Amino acid sequence: MxxxxxxxxxxxxxxxxxxxxxxxxxxxxxxxxxxxxxxxxxxxxxxxxxxxxxxxxxxxxxxxxxxxxxxxxxxxxxxxxxxxxxxxxxxxxxxxxxxxxxxxxxxxxxxxxxxxxxxxxxxxxxxxxxxxxxxxxxxxxxxxxxxxxxxxxxxxxxxxxxxxxxxxxxxxxxxxxxxxxxxxxxxxxxxxxxxxxxxKTNAVKFDSFIFVLIFSYFTVGIGFVVQATFLPDIINSIKGLEGLGSNSWLLAGVAGIPSCIIWMRLAYKFGSSNIILVCMFLLIISILIPTFTNNMFFNLLSAFLYGATFIALVALFLNLGGIIAKSNPAFLMGALTSSYGIGQISAPLYSVALLNEYKTYDSSLYVTAFILFLGAIILYFNKNKEKKYASN
CATH class of the missing domain: 1.20.1250.20 (MFS general substrate transporter like domains)
Incomplete structure (x- = not known):
C-alpha cells in the first residue's frame, strides 16, 4: 500500500x-x-x-x-x-x-x-x-x-x-x-x-493543580538552561576530562530522540505526573553528578541523562497541559512555556554570579538541583489531582 x-x-x-x-x-x-x-x-x-x-x-x-x-x-x-x-x-x-x-x-x-x-x-x-x-x-x-x-x-x-x-x-x-x-x-x-x-476556544479555568504544574515547569526551565548553557564547559572544567565536553551536547541530543517516545508511553500507562516526577529526579541526579566525581563514564552519563530527561519533560508537561486545556491547548501550553522561559532567563544570572564568586560550577549546580527538587516535591503532593482531568 x-x-x-x-x-x-x-x-x-x-x-x-x-x-x-x-x-x-x-x-x-x-x-x-x-x-x-x-x-x-x-x-x-x-x-x-x-x-x-x-x-x-x-x-x-x-x-x-x-x-x-x-x-x-x-x-x-x-x-x-x-x-x-x-x-x-x-x-x-x-x-x-x-x-x-x-x-x-x-x-x-x-x-x-x-x-x-x-x-x-x-x-x-x-x-x-x-x-x-x-x-x-x-x-x-x-x-x-x-x-x-x-x-x-x-x-x-x-x-x-x-x-x-x-x-x-x-x-x-x-x-x-x-x-x-x-x-x-x-x-x-x-x-x-x-x-x-x-x-471551541473556551477559557481554561486555573485551579491549584495548574498552578502547581506552572511552578514545577518553571523549576524544570532552570534545570534545563544551566546544563544547556554550561554543560560542555562543566565537563571540560573537571580534572582529567578536558576536551570531552565538545561531544556532550551531541550525546544529549541522541539520548533525547527516543526519550519522548519512551517516557510518553510510560505516561500513558502510569500517569503523566508520576513519570514527570521520575524524570525530574533523574535530571537532579544528572545535575549533581559532576559535583562529586571526575569519572569519565559517570559524567558522560550525566550528559546522557540530561538529554533523556529535559526533552521528555517538555513533552510531558506540554502534553499534560494540552489534555487539561482540551479545546484550547495553545493557551495552557503558552502559560507553561512562559514559566519555563522565566526559569531560563533567571538561572544564568545566579549561575554566573556564583561562578565568579567560587570559581567552580558546584555551587550553581547545587542551587539548581535544590530548586528542581522543590518543584518535584510540590508536584508529588498534588499529583493525584491529575485524575480528575483524565475522567472529564
Missing part, C-alpha cells in the same frame, strides 16, 4: 510536519548557536557578548510564549505558525552574513520569538489535528523532534566546519530550514473540513 506523503489528514504526515517544525524552530533557530559558539568565539564574538545573545534569545522565546496565550482562532494560529517559520529562517541567514552586533542582538531576539511560535503554536496545531482518542503516545513522537533538532543541527554544523567557516554553517542551516518549511507550510494549514473549525 502506497503512503501518500501529501495527505493533510494523515496522522503520520502531521507528526512529520511537526517534527520538521521543531528542527527549524528549536534546532536551527536555537540549538545550532550552541554548536557553533566555539568557532564564533575564535573570530567573531567574546564570551560576554555570547551570554547577551543567549539571554536575549530566551527573552524573545518567553515573549513569544506569552503572546501565544492570546492567540485564539485556528486561522490566527496557522498565520503565526507560518510567521514563525519565516522568522526562524531569516534570522539564521542574518547570522551567516556577519552583520554588526546590534543586528545580531535583534536577530537572536526575533529568532527566540519565532522558535516559540513553532514550539507552542506548532505543537498545539499538531495536537489539534491528530485523530486519536488519546494523543499521548503520538505527541511523544512529535516532541522527539527536539532531540532530532539538536542532533541534526549539530551534525550539519560540524560537517560544514570541517570544510569551511562558521558563516557557511549558518547558510547550510538556512537551506535546510527552507527545505523543511515547505512541508510544514503545506501540511499544517487551515483545514476547514477538519476538527480545526469545530474546536
Amino acid at each position: 502506497m503512503i501518500n506523503i501529501f495527505d493533510k489528514k494523515s496522522n503520520t504526515n502531521i507528526i512529520i510536519a511537526g517534527i520538521f517544525a521543531l528542527i527549524i524552530g528549536m534546532g536551527v533557530a536555537r540549538f545550532s548557536f550552541t554548536s557553533l559558539l566555539p568557532s564564533m568565539l575564535e573570530s567573531r564574538i567574546d564570551i560576554s557578548f555570547a551570554g547577551v545573545l543567549a539571554s536575549i534569545n530566551y527573552f524573545g522565546y518567553l515573549l513569544g510564549a506569552i503572546f501565544a496565550i492570546f492567540i485564539k482562532s485556528i486561522k490566527q494560529k496557522v498565520l503565526f505558525f507560518r510567521i514563525g517559520l519565516f522568522l526562524s529562517i531569516t534570522t539564521t541567514l542574518l547570522l551567516g552574513l556577519d552583520t554588526n552586533d546590534f543586528l545580531w542582538i535583534v536577530s537572536r531576539f526575533i529568532a527566540g520569538f519565532g522558535s516559540s511560535m513553532l514550539m507552542v503554536i506548532g505543537s498545539s496545531l499538531v495536537m489539534s489535528r491528530l485523530k486519536f482518542e488519546d494523543k499521548t503516545k503520538a505527541m511523544g513522537i512529535h516532541f522527539s523532534g527536539i532531540g532530532f533538532s539538536m542532533v541534526v543541527s549539530d551534525i550539519i554544523s560540524r560537517v560544514v566546519l570541517n570544510y569551511s567557516s562558521w558563516q557557511y554553517s549558518w547558510f547550510a542551516l538556512t537551506i535546510l530550514a527552507v527545505i523543511l518549511s515547505f512541508y510544514c507550510f503545506y501540511i499544517l494549514d487551515e483545514q476547514k473540513s477538519e476538527n480545526f473549525t469545530k474546536i
